[in-house]
Amino acid sequence: MGENREWIKLWPEGAPLAQGSGDEDVPALQYFPVQGTGxxxxxxxxxxxxxxxxxHEGEPIALKLNEFGIPTFVLRYRVAPYRYPCALTDVQRAIRYVRHYAEKWGIRADRIGVLGFSAGGHLTASAGTMYDAGxxxxxDPIDRLSSRPDAIAPCYPVITLQPPHYHEGSRINLLGDNSDEDFAAQLSCHTRVTPDTPTTFLWHTADDGAVPVENSLLFAAACSMNKVPFELHVYESGQHGLGLAENDPHVASWMRLCGEWLIKHQF
Structure with a gap:
């Protein structure tokens, strides 16, 4: 999907820690613009x-967000055999990149959000809890900008990298087979929430058999403890990885709720 849309390389000269020059070595954004600016x-x-x-968690989501009048980008970030911190570096660069070119695209530089699914939800939550001021x-003028998103929306996210509620495959792909428990704890996003964490929208299904709902509950509880504004929607049932959930009208309501939440926050 999206074959006709240009991929914008985040580092035209090559990404940090890149091991080659193929698509999987080249973090990039695909832009889904809307009419109008601001x-x-x-x-x-x-x-x-x-x-x-x-x-199904990329272009279809971008196009649906476009229906709310929101310009959208799909991120091609590095995955295994790339390990931490490559994916985090990629999403941080994406935030800085969009912020840098915001005026050119008619986008508000102070309203850059990240929305991600499953392991992409972990990356989204990482972006919201492991940013820097630039x-x-x-x-590089892009590197002078903050990587803090202005809102995050982790969807049925991996949050913890530790038993009993973690997703083993995501942890192995991100950290390797022999990752240290202390390090896994440090990269469990709920442990990194602070009062400065961006406003957050979470959704999950209560019987998710791959990534337990406790992941979203842990992050929501951390937001509550730190007085971070958040919204949490837990649906009674639905398999993992539903995306837009077009075959489940009840769960599909998440996108309308998320779109309304983004508009409420001036996206």
């Missing part, structure tokens, strides 16, 4: 256990 933008992060990127001394 809106915020959302970066969509497909899931896939940090081993691939699911097509390097004012950097030669």
């Amino acid at each position: 809106r915020g933008a959302v970066i969509v992060v497909p899931g896939g256990g940090y081993g691939m990127r699911a097509d 390097n004012p001394e950097a030669n």
Whole structure:
């Protein structure tokens, strides 16, 4: 899908830690613009256990967000055999990149959001809890900008990388087979929430058999403890990886709710 849309390389000269020059080595954005200017933008992060990127969690989501008048980008981030911190570096660069070119695209630089699914939800939550203000001394003007998103929407996300509620495949692909438990704890996003964490929209299904609903509950509880504005929707049933959930009208309501939430926050 989206074959006719140009991929915008985040590092035209090559990404940090890149091991080649093929598509899987080249983090990039695909732009889904809307008519008019002055809106915020959302970066969509497909899931896939940090081993691939699911097509149904990319372009279809971007096009649906376009229906709300929101400019959207789909992120091609690096997955296994790439390990941490490559994917995080990619999403941070994407946020800075969109912020840098916001005026050119008619986008509000102070309204850059990230919405991601499953392992892409972990990357989304990581972006919202592991950002920096930019390097004012950097030669590249993009690197001088903040990587903090203005809103995040982790959808049936992987949040914890530790038992009993973690997704083993995502952890192995991100950290390797022999990852240290302390390090896994540090990259469990609910442990990194602070009062400065961006406003958050979460949704999950209560009987998700791949990524337990406790992942979203842990993040929501951390937001509550830190007085971070958040919205949480837990649907009674539905398999993991539903995307738009077009075959389940009840669960499909998440997109309308999320679109309304983004508009409420001036996207």
